[in-house]
Amino acid sequence: MRLIVAGTSGRMGRALVRAIGETEGVELAGALERAGSEHLGRDAGELAGVGPLGIAVTDDALPLVAAADGVLDFTAPEASVALSELAAQARIVHVIGTTGFSTAQIARLDAAARHGVIVRSGNMSLGVNLLAALVRQAARALGPEWDVEIVEMHHRLKVDAPSGTALLLGQAAAEGREIALAESAVRVRDGHTGPRVEGTIGFATLRGGTVVGDHSVILAGPGERVELGHRAEDRMIFARGAVKAALWGFRRKPGHYGMADVLGLQPA
Numbered sequence: 001m002r003l004i005v006a007g008t009s010g011r012m013g014r015a016l017v018r019a020i021g022e023t024e025g026v027e028l029a030g031a032l033e034r035a036g037s038e039h040l041g042r043d044a045g046e047l048a049g050v051g052p053l054g055i056a057v058t059d060d061a062l063p064l065v066a067a068a069d070g071v072l073d074f075t076a077p078e079a080s081v082a083l084s085e086l087a088a089q090a091r092i093v094h095v096i097g098t099t100g101f102s103t104a105q106i107a108r109l110d111a112a113a114r115h116g117v118i119v120r121s122g123n124m125s126l127g128v129n130l131l132a133a134l135v136r137q138a139a140r141a142l143g144p145e146w147d148v149e150i151v152e153m154h155h156r157l158k159v160d161a162p163s164g165t166a167l168l169l170g171q172a173a174a175e176g177r178e179i180a181l182a183e184s185a186v187r188v189r190d191g192h193t194g195p196r197v198e199g200t201i202g203f204a205t206l207r208g209g210t211v212v213g214d215h216s217v218i219l220a221g222p223g224e225r226v227e228l229g230h231r232a233e234d235r236m237i238f239a240r241g242a243v244k245a246a247l248w249g250f251r252r253k254p255g256h257y258g259m260a261d262v263l264g265l266q267p268a
């Protein structure tokens with residue numbers, strides 16, 4: 001399977017080039033960066049620290065998309081939305097790890113997925129997707145008198161909050177409770193907030209240093225707490241998950257899929 005990497009010079013872009021190199025059945029077919037990037041023309045393998053691969057970074061997506069089978073995209077919401085339209089036209093798999101989409105942007109991805117295959121997740125690791133299944137089960141079993149709070153910490157360069165993973169875990173808790181996350185999420189607290197509203201799902205965001213990604217889901221009940229968590233130690237867990245998603249999506253029927261589909265972790 002011939003794969004393009006978008007955002008090749010980014011933290012994840014470099015990990016994706018390495019993950020493609022170590023996986024049988026996939027090859028790097030192109031490397032994208034935004035117009036004006038200082039990395040245009042550089043060799044993608046050299047950027048990723050694996051030696052020259054003969055693939056120069058370009059900002060011209062069209063010829064790459066026309067000749068590939070899939071694109072791995074960990075960039076920014078506006079870039080991923082634009083790429084989703086190109087990938088759908090070319091009928092190639094679009095794996096999206098980008099986080100921080102608005103509701104309107106997700107609607108545009110849904111529209112692209114009517115013609116193309118999109119696999120999108122706020123976290124491509126096996127561990128977090130298993131954690132989401134456990135959170136759904138715990139939230140269902142413990143009921144609304146147990147307060148759900150989600151705490152995440154990431155490196156100082158992360159630009160969106162709460163993290164895509166925190167929102168994914170919040171969604172799992174909301175599904176377990178059979179409520180809508182959009183109506184129950186408390187994403188920020190400041191000042192005189194009043195007491196906690198029963199049934200809400202709270203989020204707390206920490207940023208600092210080089211933390212790859214830590215997430216805790218706390219279910220706080222009367223006199224006891226259950227804590228479920230995950231710590232990412234290496235970005236390769238996300239990159240390998242993205243390659244797996246591309247292989248899973250190859251020649252699949254159009255749709256907007258998630259990592260739970262790829263990993264066979266459907267809600268119980």
Ligand SMILES: NC(=O)C1=CN([C@@H]2O[C@H](COP(=O)(O)OP(=O)(O)OC[C@H]3O[C@@H](n4cnc5c(N)ncnc54)[C@H](OP(=O)(O)O)[C@@H]3O)[C@@H](O)[C@H]2O)C=CC1
Binds near residue numbers: 008013076096098164
């Ligand atoms: N789902 C998952 O498992 C994971 C998701 N992520 C998400 O992936 C995304 C990228 O993370 P990370 O690699 O750390 O970030 P980086 O900032 O290191 O890399 C982002 C890359 O995308 C490029 N880019 C940014 N904006 C645009 C744009 N508008 N058009 C084209 N290219 C653009 C950047 O180029 P430039 O430097 O020129 O801006 C850069 O090459 C984030 O949304 C993050 O939350 C991260 C890890 C795991």
Ligand SMILES: O=C(O)C1=N[C@H](C(=O)O)C[C@H](O)C1
Binds near residue numbers: 214
């Ligand atoms: O930006 C990051 O770094 C990460 N982003 C994803 C998120 O928003 O949850 C996944 C991972 O935690 C790293």
